[in-house]
Amino acid sequence: MKFLSDLTLCLQEVEWSTQDSSNQKELTMKRFLLTIILIAFSVFAWSQEGRKERADNAYSKHAFITAGEMYQSLIDQGYESADLYGKLGNTFYFNARYQEALEAYEKMLSFKTGVPKEYYFRYGQCLRVVGKDKKAEKYLKKFYQSLSVDNHTPSQLIGEINTLAPQDYVLIDARINSEVADFGTAFYGEDKIVFSSARDTGLFVSRKDKWNAMPFLKLYTATINPDGTLSEVEKLEGSVNSKFHQSTAALSSDGKTLYFTRNNFNKGKFGKDERGINHLKIYKAILDNGSWKYIEELSINGEDYSTAHPALSPDGKYLYFASDRSGSLGDSDLFRVELKSDGEFGAIEHLGDRINTPGKESFPFIDQDGNLYFSSNGHSGFGGLDVFVVVFDEFGREQIVNLNQPINSAFDDFGFATRKDGIGYLSSNRGQKDGFDNIYSVQGTKTKLQATLCGQVLDSISKQPIISAVIELRNSDNQVLTTVTVDDQGQFCLPVWPLEGYNLRAVASGFEHKEIWITPIANHGKRNVTLELVKDMAVFKEGDDLAKQLNLNPIYFDFDGSGIRKVSEIELAKVIAVLKKYPEFNLKVNSHTDSRGSREYNLSLSERRAKSTVDFIIEKGKINPNRIKGQGYGESRPLKDCEKTNCSGQEHQLNRRSEFKIVLGK
Template identity: 35%
Template sequence: MKLKHYILVCITLTLSLSVFAQQGKQKRADTLFNKFSFVKAAKVYRELIQKNYNKDYATRRLADCYAYLRDPKNAARYYKSVVKQDNVPVEYYYSYAQALRGIKKYEESNIWLKRYKDSGGVVNANDFSKDINFITSVFGAKKQYFLDRVRFNSKYSDFGAFEHNGKVYFASARDEGVSIKRVYGWNEQPFLDIYVTDVKSRRNVNHTGKLKGDVNSIYHDGPVTITKNGKHMYFSSNNFQKDIEKKDSKGMTNMKIYRATYRDSTWTDVEDLSINSDNYSTQHAALNKDDSKLYFASDRPGGFGGSDIYVVDINPDGSLGEPKNLGGIINTESAEGFPFINQEDVLFFSSDGHTGLGLLDVFATIKGENDDFVDVVNLGIPINSNKDDFSFTMNPNGITGYFASNRKGGRGDDDIYAYHREPTLHVEGVVNDAINMNPIAGAKITLFDDKGNEIAYMETDENGFYQINIDRNQDYKIVASQEKYIDDYRNFTSKNIQTELVTIDANMLLNPVQDVIKLAELNTIYFDFNRHNIREDAALELDKIVNLMQNDYPEMVIRIESHTDSRGSLTYNDKLSIDRANATYEYLISKGIHPDRITAHEGFGERRLTNGCQDGENCEEEEHQLNRRTQFIVVKME
């Protein structure tokens, strides 16, 4: 009995020690997780799963580690087990949906997003299920961007390429060629530094390519932007200056934006900016085209969630105004960052909260008439992929630029990609009346290819304007038509057009069809109630017609049609309209128009009302006025 008791005590002690050991291991894993050392934390959580200790919890944490490491393949693998757990928090349905999207399982992703919503989960107003045809439309869209080779990527993280005066500045975790390497616990890579190389360089960039001066520190530095005059650089960096690292209440060293000055061929005089704080991050600086505004990303309080994009005025003395959040059209409850402003004042940014192909995608913004943001547009492939796509920049030429991605096929972790852009070509123009040059609204515009096939159709707006997207390297015919006019057309080509050209002009003039078309509404004249005398305003319009017939169209032949409103008897209105036609005719003759050029001057009484103001209807005087008129019909143009 003593032996059995001894053995039982030993077993119990062994089990207790084992449990105690696993508890210690979980505590260590959680500590690493909370310190954002996700690579090391993931290793310990895997060990806990193998030991079957608190397996459900460890699996959730392991999946989260891979999500933070931007590894959707492994994240989806473990989230698949997590969502099968009893009483799992519904937020994991959303995390699983995001991870599935990162491995291009879009249909399955939408299933889990719906389950998340049905379970009471709240999704961004711009979540990726809002347009079920989004994936099809993006992959089916005609490409505007084409990838070019970049030779200076490393096996580590490289991003934030910014071109200025023949050089490319970028952030990189490469730290090769040095004896002591400091690594970042989040992903076990060296800390970022800012590097620079010539645009046309064909060699890789080693540690000797680090930016000289006071910008790089022992922690994260980059990316950068530089003022147009090359005198100032704005760059992201950890909250570490003068060898002092500052942390927030959670033990985090946040990011700040600093400004350096180019002096004596080096970047120096690093300034801490007023928009920074020890308690939240401020990073990803971007300047507008005249360097008067600074755009940036921040997780400061008062935002929509995650990190938001802000803008602040740069005063002439270099001081900064009050930051302004760019609002809910751009910012979501998720992460927005890496803003960039091109020469046309278009804002580009990255987000995982808007409708996208995977994790972070690059978006462009659309502004309304009041210069406010009204929508965002996904740039599609090949800029975006099912992985992280970010740090989009465009060179001043509007054609070339860079972005970064951790997509499959790169050299390392995040890689820099160059692109060139072939903007969509437009044919556009204005359709006018050939007689008076007034715009023709509602004219039908039909585009044909070189084989006569109709390939596009639209109507002109109230200003007679139209615009149609066209392909490059094609021959076209465009026709303008309107039922009361003779068609006009233009032949044109988009072959051998320079990339920078995006618009082909094709204005057209339509001549009225004989014996049908009225002169423009401008030339209609009106009469007072129960009167047929020519009013002063009518005389001005008649003088314009005289000018057209004597100077612009000396062969034009017209006829006159006069009308009344519905008030009064039918017989009386017939006579009144004839009096109005006679008065109009006599005025034109008195001004020198030969009688042979007016084939008829007739009255139609109340038989041709322009609106619904017939007998018995209660109409305002302004509505009756529209019926008391004389119109002019073109019988012959030349």
């Protein structure tokens, strides 16, 4: 029998009735066999292919509205393909038109052909938007399974528990445990704790709970030893302890008010609801000459439900508690209420479905930094009640973190309380054959969960940093978490929540945006990525000089010759990359010299250099010779007129240049 680690406090014939929150519904899965009739079809006319190419061209320029209209027009006329539907879906997806994107993606998937893994991700997001969560999970799982993840199986990625490292805490016996239940510690000033116990320090045990034939719970204090263990157990002074159950207390910061849990029993009256059930309530007591007196029931209680396990925020502004009142999702949920300066209470707040589950949430505790700890059997854990902590990540999102082993076990672990100096206490029934709870001393502090994602954004051709790039970090629901601009080296670093995947997008004017999926990073880990952006075709125009567009270094030749130096081969490789990326581009190579030397010699030298450049590009890049021509102009087209003025060496160098002019069409 589990004794009071839930909200149950049965005395004599009284029992706390709860609904079974684990109503399991038998789901009958019907599988439908779909027979796809394959229809042979002929190739459409060249005009339709041309329209598809024009639509793809608009798509590549991110003209998604225009591209979408063109794709839809082709579909209306009977032109269909997985690629067409996929791109149509993307035109809607990138404009947040998820219902329309969903329909297009479903058409794409109906072709039963291999699709890029990112489509599973986008399709899953669209399904979530329209409320088809089960189907969304199926496709998002497909997406995760398509990833290669170090040290994680796909099943671990789906619904993985956020946990602290096991070595963050050490547990030892607190040395005050009795042969019955001892649990529910709270700090009682600087050098003591208050806890619940079924031990009885009187000469005679006159009253016992018929549940377990043990004495009713009372509140006790114990002294904190330097090593975190406990000693000098004493029953709490005053009138807090009644002849029935008392447990789980919280002390105000000034040490003058004590909140505690007790059966519905006050001033000699034993209260029951209409069904004859005695519920739990929270009471408060005032310290008077070293003794707790003036017991008062809180107005947040009710006759038809239990309210228990009080905890105070460090500033004393809020009282947290557990209850099965109306609005609870499961056996018991966590709530809080504002403690106003005039002694009244504010509105009761349910802590929401991120914290509360259809299971049991109980035993709240708020540390000195404002972190909320609680126990639950509704969140994924190791078994029974586990201890969790609510923290906020770098993006202000509430995260539920399992404290891992040794704090948690396959048994019930609850009542966790800790201080900044690393001293803490835990209640657990681990290793207890009788099921009673023991108190353990906890040594250690909570480790911050954080990882780092760094990277650099480069031009895919020039390999130069794109200093105008903007980085968007999105979660698995495609919500933008943060946006940053890269530095003057095209670099960025972001603190991220570990054990979670992200969609990283780089956007820069004149470039196609790039998305990559960041698989989960281990706690305190660091991941470095490189995003290479491709020039948007729309930035290239007839007559543009690629040397300027690509920020090429000068093309150097052997002195007084036409042999291309090794250092210039890297620059020409960038030109080759553009020709391969954009097969509709042709190129004219213009070679120029400065005005030193005779006109005839300079013209001949420039023509040889132009030819050498063209030959290099054709041979090294396997480029069709019809796509590239060269011409030498000698000194006839200077950027700086050095015949009228005396030019410096740098000005002469401006005139010695190679141009790579874009020619569109044949």
